[in-house]
Amino acid sequence: MADYTTTKVKVMIHDAAPGTETGDVGTLARDIKDYIESTDSTNQEVLGITHCHLGGGRVLTVITGGT
Numbered sequence: 009m010a011d012y013t014t015t016k017v018k019v020m021i022h023d024a025a026p027g028t029e030t031g032d033v034g035t036l037a038r039d040i041k042d043y044i045e046s047t048d049s050t051n052q053e054v055l056g057i058t059h060c061h062l063g064g065g066r067v068l069t070v071i072t073g074g075t
Contacts (some may be wrong), residue, residue: 016072018043020062036067047073052064 020043022036029041044054052073060068 013053014051015072016047017073018071020069020071021062022067022069024061024065036069037056043071048066 011023020036020039022034022039025035027035027037029037031063033039033042040057047054054071054073056070056072058070060070
């Protein structure tokens with residue numbers, strides 16, 4: 009059986025507003041960039057990033073990582 013103990017999942021919900029990774033903390037682009045930079049590139053690679061539109065102009069983001 010596969011060992012998934014090193015898998016990490018981060019779920020974020022943000023307003024669907026345009027922005028850049030250098031924007032304010034709490035914005036979609038900045039929070040995704042900060043989370044990716046917080047992972048350990050030697051054993052916590054990013055495996056996938058997916059988005060889903062929520063009602064009210066919000067976006068749900070799921071970042072999956074692991075080895």
